[in-house]
Amino acid sequence: MGLENIRIVLARPLYGGNVGSVCRAMMNMGFSDLAVVPGPLDLFEEELRKMALGALPIYEQRSEFDSVAEAVADCGWVAGTSARTGFYRDQARPIREWVPRLLQGSETGKVALVFGPEDKGLRTEELALCTQMVQIPSSDAFPALNLAQAVMVCCYELFAATGQFVPSQETSPEATSEMRERMFDAWREALLGIGFMKEDKADHMMLGLRRILSRGTLTDADVRILLGIAKQASWCAGQLDTVQGEKGKKAPDHEG
Amino acid sequence: MGLENIRIVLARPLYGGNVGSVCRAMMNMGFSDLAVVPGPLDLFEEELRKMALGALPIYEQRSEFDSVAEAVADCGWVAGTSARTGFYRDQARPIREWVPRLLQGSETGKVALVFGPEDKGLRTEELALCTQMVQIPSSDAFPALNLAQAVMVCCYELFAATGQFVPSQETSPEATSEMRERMFDAWREALLGIGFMKEDKADHMMLGLRRILSRGTLTDADVRILLGIAKQASWCAGQLDTVQGEKGKKAPDHEG
Numbered sequence: 001m002g003l004e005n006i007r008i009v010l011a012r013p014l015y016g017g018n019v020g021s022v023c024r025a026m027m028n029m030g031f032s033d034l035a036v037v038p039g040p041l042d043l044f045e046e047e048l049r050k051m052a053l054g055a056l057p058i059y060e061q062r063s064e065f066d067s068v069a070e071a072v073a074d075c076g077w078v079a080g081t082s083a084r085t086g087f088y089r090d091q092a093r094p095i096r097e098w099v100p101r102l103l104q105g106s107e108t109g110k111v112a113l114v115f116g117p118e119d120k121g122l123r124t125e126e127l128a129l130c131t132q133m134v135q136i137p138s139s140d141a142f143p144a145l146n147l148a149q150a151v152m153v154c155c156y157e158l159f160a161a162t163g164q165f166v167p168s169q170e171t172s173p174e175a176t177s178e179m180r181e182r183m184f185d186a187w188r189e190a191l192l193g194i195g196f197m198k199e200d201k202a203d204h205m206m207l208g209l210r211r212i213l214s215r216g217t218l219t220d221a222d223v224r225i226l227l228g229i230a231k232q233a234s235w236c237a238g239q240l241d242t243v244q245g246e247k248g249k250k251a252p253d254h255e256g
Numbered sequence: 257m258g259l260e261n262i263r264i265v266l267a268r269p270l271y272g273g274n275v276g277s278v279c280r281a282m283m284n285m286g287f288s289d290l291a292v293v294p295g296p297l298d299l300f301e302e303e304l305r306k307m308a309l310g311a312l313p314i315y316e317q318r319s320e321f322d323s324v325a326e327a328v329a330d331c332g333w334v335a336g337t338s339a340r341t342g343f344y345r346d347q348a349r350p351i352r353e354w355v356p357r358l359l360q361g362s363e364t365g366k367v368a369l370v371f372g373p374e375d376k377g378l379r380t381e382e383l384a385l386c387t388q389m390v391q392i393p394s395s396d397a398f399p400a401l402n403l404a405q406a407v408m409v410c411c412y413e414l415f416a417a418t419g420q421f422v423p424s425q426e427t428s429p430e431a432t433s434e435m436r437e438r439m440f441d442a443w444r445e446a447l448l449g450i451g452f453m454k455e456d457k458a459d460h461m462m463l464g465l466r467r468i469l470s471r472g473t474l475t476d477a478d479v480r481i482l483l484g485i486a487k488q489a490s491w492c493a494g495q496l497d498t499v500q501g502e503k504g505k506k507a508p509d510h511e512g
Contacts, residue, residue: 017273024402030395054398094423096416137412137421139286142310146280152405153412156393160352165393167350 002106009114012039020051021148027055029155034062035071068126076109080130092133099161172219186230193237258362265327265370268295276307277404283311285411290318291327324382332365336386348389355417428475442486449493
């Protein structure tokens, strides 16, 4: 779906740990093209490895450039992540709004997502290279995201929109009405049998039970479990009747 | 919008740096209720402070519990983050699908979002406490997210859905048709004046220029800038005509 055409560009990152976290976030979300414009500081290999874990190859296969202009030179759309103030603020839109266009752009060419250093954000001449300005929604009270967290939110939004992730599915189908009714019949019999309700209140009680069991999905497998419980309770009640018949006792009445 | 009713529960976290990052992510997204079930390891205050930065108060105001059961005891809905395999996998749905229900739940009671330790995820008896199982979409090739990144994605999805974040807006309104036409008239005059096109090709050229300038928004402020350029070019062409009239020269022909 084109994610291999989307380049994550880090301009002058300060902390190796963050760069390692960026690699992990990228690999989690199916990205592989990392470009780094090195800053004045060494990226502390140890922290970087510790945070990247199995995503270290992303860093090892990075490309390096002397400037953001060079890092995005072969890209069509260039999306910059903006601070919340400044000249370009008016044009910034939340990442989720840009996702369809960025993915569309990645179908036919390279797309860049550019992130500034941890402390300052992108320079004006770097913002000028951008065809889109991206905002990440955050609280007014504490808006500044960690660099790797910002990369994660952007990559997550793009990945989620590709539809590559297939959520797990219930393997058991929804129970049919016929099965459900068989189960409710068994429960009616069981609840009468154990003395939870009497015949005159049974319809009302059964409506309550139907309500409780109809709030979500009720699969084939679920109905088989519930049917088994009811049948066992009925068996148990039958056994008690037999014993009581012998001893002349009566079951306790727990009806609400 | 109820985010103060959503508790982030960390079960036996291993690394202070991750807990610090969790605090920052929570505060970025408007969350404040952190519960920790301490694990066997100390949470290394230094790394924790370094990653939390201004969000340290979230950690200082945390509540601590001996078990997940106690940490969620007063919560209605309890959403657990699942590994991608295991007994509960069939019931897990992506975080975005749960967001409306979790927010709805937070309007009337406490809601918990429970995250297991970095290495193992939640225990079976902890998963059993959960009324919802949450998945975070990720690549099949490298699915395991860092703990703080997982918290960020969940908190981001919930925050984004509250509508609390108001994206920046263009402060200049879209230019009116009348203004645009005045601007295109000025460009026509300028392009003729500087000798970029001749009268017989002007209509065709102007259609091209309209196409270029109609691909996005064109604000009042934009149109004023473009109008100014055209008028200045016309003025410049007029000056040249005057000089050429004096010297008998001709403007060069740059028409495409």
